[in-house]
Amino acid sequence: MDRKRKSSNTTISNLDLLSRTKAEKLFQKKASYVKDKDIEWHLPNTQAVGSTCPVWTVTELQDLKLKLNNLKDKLSDKEISEWHSHTQFMNFAGNIVQDVRQQLHPELCTQAWCKFYEIISTYDLVDFDSSNFNTVHLCEAPGAFVTSLNHFLISNEVHGHGMPNTLNPWYEGNSVGEMIDDDHFIRDTADYWYFGPDNTGNIMDLSNLKCLVEKCQEMGNIHLVTADGSIDCQDDPAEQELVVSRLHICEALTTMSILAPGGHMVLKKFTMFECDTICLMYILNCMFSEVHLIKPASSKSGNSEVYIVCKEFLAPDGHKLLINRMCEMYFDSDSNLSTPPRCMFAIDQIPGSFLHKHINICTLFTNLQGETIQNNLDHYPVLSDKYRAWIESVKEYCAEFYFNLYNVRPVPDHCRVVPFRTQKKIKKLNGFSTRGSKFRDKKRRNGTFNDRQMVARLPWKQRIQQMEKLEISPIHPVWFKVIYQSLFCIEMLVIVYCKRENFCMGLNFAYFMYQGTPT
Known part of the structure; x- marks a missing residue:
């Protein structure tokens, strides 16, 4: 089943060599921890791993962090929606996702879909001779890694079985702000x-x-575990790595607890300046035969996102004891959910040869990110017509290069994870998703970072006055059921039915002070 890809409006072959080279560099953002033959890296002593180790730093890495944050500070006075629009246009790989969608119509095609297809096409992560390729996908919502992997396996005639995990979108105890607001794929699977x-x-x-x-x-x-988890860090971008540190460590420990010897792991990471990340990267190099880092072309080049690709799990002697010790440390429910107040183990457990390689890799990816941010700043806010035309031609070249490099091709509709529906039927589905709605727009931040920080420091009454007022005038009435302990303390308020939105919802209020007589 082959669909012809539409031809480009510009003559790609006429693009000059320098422009093509710049575009192709997006697909070369890779690095590896190459182990020296005469130096072995060993797992740290289990007794050295504990909650009493103080936090330590590496001067070269902290200098890189300061350099990057100083550059990011230049964005603090930029209006966020205007800046996002500008960087989106400046992104050489900006056409990849939309071209894949329009030309191949893959299932749940998002930026994550394209990123994972790059990763699995770049590294040998699939055993094509396997009769049943088993995978686990951590922090997977809305499910694009699953559908991307399925597309790859079908294209290569490999049978697979996957089990995804994510925060349950229907569990009322989970914070809405921590979940992906699209459950269409989850409901169907x-x-x-x-x-x-x-x-x-x-x-x-x-x-x-x-x-x-x-x-x-x-x-x-x-055989393969993927982990694509993250936490919203827009309110503290300078400490993104620390905010997400515990989640990434737990994902890695989970992977090493379930992965079979010889299996592979793909883990999303951001910067790697802090001691816990350094310890984690060292352990991964001891646990796996190969450790690579890749910044996919379809990942926005101005952010810190990279993917760690670990190949051939070695399961060395003593690894279970070490993993159990680390699990006790990082899965402790009493721990801070984002920033562990201690380090995994002391710096004297890490060989100098590893630190040297780690610093070089961090320098590479920090410089690549910095170049993109500076280039976006240099061309903000006005672009000439000539530069715009050049950007458009490079974006078309990047998309074509993506198709050719990774041999992306369509698969039959009946091979989707979820049976194919027509677009008309999909639109009729009622789901948790707020995609394209005014509610998602309201969730997005606006204004500059400096303005948002100023509002955050105001007393709560003044912060309320700063909020945008929403006028909601439902067409149909809403019925309420009120359960109260006394005239002035409502225990529970339940919206029984709302005809306009066609949904039922339960809201629990521990102590809600009622300022009048309930009727």
Whole structure:
């Protein structure tokens, strides 16, 4: 089933050599921890891993962090929606996702879909001779890694079985701000998702991890684990790595707890300046035969996102004891959810040869990010017509290069994870998604970073006055059921039915002070 890709409006072959070279460099943002033959890296002593190790720093890495944050500070006075529009246009790879969607119509095609297809096409992560390729996908919502992998496996005639995990979008105890607001794919594949015994889907809970290990043992050998988790850091961009540190460590520990010897891992990471990240990267190099880093072309080149690709899990002697010790440390429910107040182990457990390679890799990716940010600043806010035309031609070249490099081709509709529906039927589905709605627009931040920081420091009454007022005038009436303990304390308020939105919702209020007589 081959669909012809539409030809470009510009003559790609006439693009000058320098422009083509710049475009192709997007696909070369890769690095590897090449191990020296005469130097071995060993796992740290289990006794050295503990909660008492103080935080330590590496001067060269902290200098890189300061350099990057100083450059990011130049964005603090930029209006966020205007800046995003500018960087989106400046992104050489900006046409890739839309071209893949329009020409191949793959299932749940997002930026994450294209990023993962790059990764799995670049590295040998799939055993094409396997009769059943088992995978686990952590922090997977809305599900693009699953559909991207399925597309790749079908294209290469490999049978696979995957189990995704994410925060349960229907569990009322989970924060809406921490979840992806699109459950279309999850609803259609709900039986395959792992949410744990507590039904939260929280991968940082130790009981959920233990049950996941048991469930994976029932599946058989796990050949590939992906982890694409993150936490919103827009309010503290200078400390993005620290904010997400514990989540990434828990994802890595979960992977090493369920992965079969010889299996592979793909883990999203950001900057790698802090001691816990350095410790984690060293352990991964001891646990896996190869450790690579890649910044996919379809990942926005101005952000810190990179993907760690670990190949051939070695399962060395003593690794289970070490993993269990680290799990006790980082899966502790009493720990701070984002920033561990201690380091994994002391710097004297890490060889100098590893630190040298790690610093070089961090320097490479920091410089690449800095070049993009500076280039975007240099061309903000006005672009000449000639430069705009050049950008458009380079973007078209990048998209064509993506198709040719990774041999992306369509697969039959019946091979989708979810049976194909017409677009008309999809639009009729009622879901958790707010995609394209005014509610998602309201969720997005506006103004400059400096303005948002100033508002955050105001007393709460003044902050309320700064909020934008929303006028909601429902066409149909809404019925309420009120349960109260006394005239002045409502225990529960339940919206029973709203005909306009056609949904039922329950809202729990522990103590809601009522300023009048309930009727």
